[in-house]
Amino acid sequence: MTPLLVISLVVFCVGLTGVLVRRDLPVQIMSLELLLGASALAFVAGSLAHGLKGQSIALLIAAIAAAEVAVGLSLGVMLSRVHGTLDADEARSLGEERWRGARQEGRPRGARGDEEP
Amino acid sequence: METAAYVALAGAILSSVGVVAARRPVRSALSLLAFFLTLGVAFVALGAVFLGIAQVLVYAGAIVTFFLLVVMLLGSGLSPLFDKGARALLSVVATVALAGLTVVSALLTPLPDVTARARGSAEALVPSLFNELLVPFEVASLLLLVALVAALTLTRRKR
Numbered sequence: 001m002t003p004l005l006v007i008s009l010v011v012f013c014v015g016l017t018g019v020l021v022r023r024d025l026p027v028q029i030m031s032l033e034l035l036l037g038a039s040a041l042a043f044v045a046g047s048l049a050h051g052l053k054g055q056s057i058a059l060l061i062a063a064i065a066a067a068e069v070a071v072g073l074s075l076g077v078m079l080s081r082v083h084g085t086l087d088a089d090e091a092r093s094l095g096e097e098r099w100r101g102a103r104q105e106g107r108p109r110g111a112r113g114d115e116e117p
Numbered sequence: 118m119e120t121a122a123y124v125a126l127a128g129a130i131l132s133s134v135g136v137v138a139a140r141r142p143v144r145s146a147l148s149l150l151a152f153f154l155t156l157g158v159a160f161v162a163l164g165a166v167f168l169g170i171a172q173v174l175v176y177a178g179a180i181v182t183f184f185l186l187v188v189m190l191l192g193s194g195l196s197p198l199f200d201k202g203a204r205a206l207l208s209v210v211a212t213v214a215l216a217g218l219t220v221v222s223a224l225l226t227p228l229p230d231v232t233a234r235a236r237g238s239a240e241a242l243v244p245s246l247f248n249e250l251l252v253p254f255e256v257a258s259l260l261l262l263v264a265l266v267a268a269l270t271l272t273r274r275k276r
Contacts, residue, residue, distance in 0.1 A: 013216040018137035020208035049229040055237045056246040063257040067264035073187045074268040
């Protein structure tokens with residue numbers, strides 16, 4: 001069980017490095033997926049010794065990952081529309097005016113692939 | 118089977134490094150695909166058959182496709198890819214320190230050896246999933262619904 005836990009820890013730390021070091025939002029979310037996959041591996045390693053509950057929890061982790069990807073990537077689309085970049089550090093303002101203004105004016109600043117249907 | 122699992126997990130570690138280190142987001146997404154495929158193979162080899170299949174279906178079939186769609190829609194843009202200098206160094210040092218601490222504590226803790234092979238077929242998962250974990254299961258469905266509405270609301274434009 002210990003080697004499996006160490007492998008899951010290595011993957012977790014690689015993913016954590018990705019979240020901290022990368023700056024474009026989609027790759028940060030992919031690194032978050034690595035974190036969730038590593039924790040699923042840890043649950044499966046536990047289920048080998050302690051029964052099948054860990055595998056059921058790993059299934060629930062897949063649902064959580066799907067929800068996280070949906071929200072995170074729509075935030076990425078929003079970020080690209082408002083700021084014209086995917087750099088997550090650009091989103092520092094909590095002020096609502098900028099976001100609302102960009103929504104109503106409807107045109108992105110420099111964002112690509114954003115045509116109105 | 119044990120050996121097959123470890124070979125697949127070595128592939129998973131390599132492809133996770135690929136996700137973080139690739140310069141183009143499309144390559145990161147493809148490395149993520151390789152990561153989930155190898156992780157699914159490892160799950161099957163460890164006896165978690167249903168979980169491995171569900172993993173490949175959900176992640177490789179749906180989530181990675183979604184990533185590729187968004188990456189191609191948005192493009193990589195002109196944003197910088199990596200943090201530079203002291204910030205990146207600090208992140209890496211903190212992560213390595215965390216890894217070291219956790220490895221030491223995992224090696225010091227007496228953990229049971231894997232002797233009994235858990236056969237994780239779909240039938241075998243039913244008692245735990247629908248009895249013990251019934252509330253988390255239902256909450257997960259609620260969570261998916263909320264995420265769906267949130268994604269729609271965030272990307273909607275006012276007419």
